[in-house]
Amino acid sequence: MIMSEIANDIPPIDKRRARRSFEQAASSYDSVAVLQREIADRLIERLDYIRLEPARVLDLGTGTGYTLDGLSKRYRKARLIGLDFAHGMLRQARKRGHWLRRPACVCADAESLPLADASVDLIVSSATIQWCNDLDRTFAECLRVLRPGGLLMFTTFGPDTLKELRQAWSQVDRHSHVSPFLDMHDIGDALVRTRFADPVMDAERMTLTYERVRDLMRDLKVLGARNATQDRPRALSGRQRLTAVESAYEIHRRDGRLPASYEVLYGHAWTPVQKPVADGIAVPIPAIGGRGRTA
Template identity: 55%
Template sequence: MSEPFYTDKAQVRAAFERAATLYDSAAVLQREVSDRMAERLDYIKVAPPVILDAGSGTGYGAAALKKRYPHARIVELDLAHSMLRASREKHKDGAGLLSWLFQKSPWQVCADVERLPLADASVDMIWSNLAIQWVNVPDSVFAEFRRVLKPDGLLMFSTLGPDTLFELRQAFAGIDGATHVNQFIDMHDLGDALLSAGFATPVMDMEKIVLTYDDARGVMQDLKAIGAHNVTAGRRKGLFGKHAWQTVVDHYEARRRDGKLPATYEVVYGHAWRGSPKPKGNTLPDGRQVIDFVKPGDKPR
């Protein structure tokens, strides 16, 4: 980690391990974004036999995918084992233990999205809802996604953009030299990273979702409950003083409207295709293959 705003992967894992029991009660944004991302699938005609839910959390997205694609094998992958355990318990409670044991229940893998323990070309679709914002450089995760996708496989993801929690970031501005709010990658840089990784026809769009709170402490408590509090390398290591915290609160209070404090999330959506392997030999610019006919005794060009 060479930048103070880079996230500390060990701290990310620890935060989500602790957050699993409270996650569902606070993950309003995650569920809303998952639902909005799923609506985009209405316009994409696919029937994937194997789907990887990368950053599956407590299984909300996996359940929706299973309902949409009842014959698909869902693979839930998350960095935190406690998140997978919470998902497994929900599957058991919803189906009953015996039916859960005999139905096509999701497979679960505890792993890092930047180092997927999956074979090359082993999944037909990757779904990733609000997970890759914890990756400091998108190139590595997109390279892994492309590696495990089959030819013409689909990647669909959501993440957070740089305007996320700008109110909180500005409230902390000038307090000290530490980073207090996680920083996120711009939509255009993500699109460039997709192309660089070899994905075809990437489509990116963005919207802003504003949650409202009674006070600044409520914002911080929700972030902690979903494991999304500050885990940057340059975060403050010591305790935050009472006077400094009051200064942050006063700055945030200046944004109060209609009795509520806003917390803005810039949500970025993207999808792209793995693409088919290029044919060997000479090809024209439009992709048609050139076949050389060689007479006996001639040297091939």
């Protein structure tokens, strides 16, 4: 196993807590997932610049299956697999599309994929890897199931995500109330360590606005995206502390609205035409011309 070398100051995710939150959110998720749909659309659009005709595509962390819709329209002959660790999300995903092209749905953790080696041509993952505790292991699993010349494309969130909410809570207590997110460079380094080829990372900023902080908190709850770190406070926040958070957040109000910032990270990397050998020594990648690369 490739052990993660990412700084250990990021508290681990309580997977049981996270899974339970998403199970509870499955039926209501799409009603508030405006940002998530926009990010997924932008990720799918990036495939316009990729010359790849995959026979099998994995949507890693499919949620309610929104990304599967775009993949189905783009790759009409491909076999689609939707994987998520929450049964409730998969039930929603299963309802999408024509019954003849319903995706295969697999309930599993992204850190331990129940798929055969070299069985997938393309992995697309939108807003999922932030729920993984060992990013090196996650990427190693992606590399394992991808065929030589296959592609991993993903989005996740950077450390400036929900910075206003994090700052407001920091004025009230010292507990972790907002899940932390890895820096773009740490994620790129993990791709390199796991022997992906030609990794590329970039970022963009997106902002949602709200009338009240409680509206933002409600949306996060409906999404199932509540803080699931193991060092989160165990007791419910009292009314007095919530009022204090609302007061602290007010310094960010502009034009009558409260912003909620998101740092959206995009990444992609290729599987080497010859994968690394078992002892961990990388096999040199030969010149591959235009095969399967960005147009």
